[in-house]
Structure formats: C-alpha cells, structure tokens
Amino acid sequence: MEMDTLEELYVDELKDLWSAENQILKALPRMVKAASSKPLKQGFQAHERQTKEHVRRLEKILKSLAASPRGKKCVGMEGLLKEGAELIKERPDPDVLDAGLISAAQHVEHYEMAGYGTVRTWARLLGHEDHAQLLQQTLNEEGDTDKALTKLAETINVDAESQD
Numbered sequence: 683m684e685m686d687t688l689e690e691l692y693v694d695e696l697k698d699l700w701s702a703e704n705q706i707l708k709a710l711p712r713m714v715k716a717a718s719s720k721p722l723k724q725g726f727q728a729h730e731r732q733t734k735e736h737v738r739r740l741e742k743i744l745k746s747l748a749a750s751p752r753g754k755k756c757v758g759m760e761g762l763l764k765e766g767a768e769l770i771k772e773r774p775d776p777d778v779l780d781a782g783l784i785s786a787a788q789h790v791e792h793y794e795m796a797g798y799g800t801v802r803t804w805a806r807l808l809g810h811e812d813h814a815q816l817l818q819q820t821l822n823e824e825g826d827t828d829k830a831l832t833k834l835a836e837t838i839n840v841d842a843e844s845q846d
Contacts, residue, residue, distance in 0.1 A: 692804045693749045699797050700740045700751040702759035706733050706790060709763045717783055718776035722834055726787070729827055736823070739816045746813070762789050780838045784831050791828040795821060 710730040717723045766786035802817035
C-alpha cells in the first residue's frame with residue numbers, strides 16, 4: 683500500500699494494531715496455561731476478554747473508514763510474543779516463569795500503548811474525534827493492565843528471587 687497521506691498511514695497503523703491484538707488473542711491461552719499463580723492466570727483471562735473488545739473497537743473504526751482490517755501483519759508483536767513462547771519452552775521454575783510471563787506481558791502492553799497513543803493523536807488531527815475516544819478507552823485499559831501486572835510482580839518477583 684502506498685502511503686502519501688496521514689489518513690493512509692492512520693489506516694495502516696490501525697490494521698497493524700488489529701493484527702497485534704489478534705496475535706495476542708492466540709497467545710493468551712498459552713500464557714494462562716503456563717502461569718502457576720492463580721491471580722496471574724485470572725489476569726490473563728480477564729485481559730483476553732478485554733482484548734476481544736479491543737478487536738471489536740478497531741473493526742468498528744476501520745469499517746467507518748471503509749477499510750478492511752486484514753492485509754497487514756504486525757511483525758513487532760510477533761517478535762514480542764515469540765520471546766514469551768521461548769521462555770515457556772525453557773520450562774524454568776514456576777515462580778521464575780511467572781515473573782518472566784509478567785515481563786513478557788508488560789513488553790506487549792507497552793508496545794500496544796505506544797501504538798494506541800499514536801493513532802489516538804492522529805485520529806484527533808484528522809478530525810475523527812469518535813475514533814479518538816474509542817482509542818483512548820483502549821489506551822486507558824492497556825495502561826490499567828500494565829499497572830495490574832506491576833502489582834502482581836511485586837509479589838511474584840519476590841517468590842522468584844527466593845528460588846536462588
């Protein structure tokens with residue numbers, strides 16, 4: 683796709699986020715299965731439900747732009763999720779794995795927050811205030827997830843450290 687306008691770049695980035703969110707939906711069940719901490723499992727399950735809503739919002743925005751969400755693969759998210767999958771394959775101590783899963787999930791959240799913050803700003807510039815509101819809602823939820831992961835890490839990291 684040739685991109686000569688901010689509007690075209692905006693659509694391209696929305697498609698990238700849609701791809702990222704769908705990759706996350708495929709990875710979350712594996713993360714739930716790998717986690718040993720019940721609160722961490724529950725957090726991943728809650729985020730899976732939330733991620734489905736993020737996909738719906740992106741589809742709504744893209745539909746309003748007469749654009750299909752398909753046709754773009756988010757290679758950045760693919761790489762982040764691959765790192766998490768490799769950690770799971772290494773089969774570390776359960777507490778250490780949980781700490782690593784939190785780290786991997788926070789890398790994902792920060793990547794998403796960067797993307798959503800960018801498209802929210804572009805939506806405002808382009809006069810799509812309705813899009814900006816939906817994107818801000820998702821950005822807020824991603825930030826809340828990041829904070830919840832940090833809270834979990836405060837306990838889980840201590841448990842992992844005691845494995846020395």
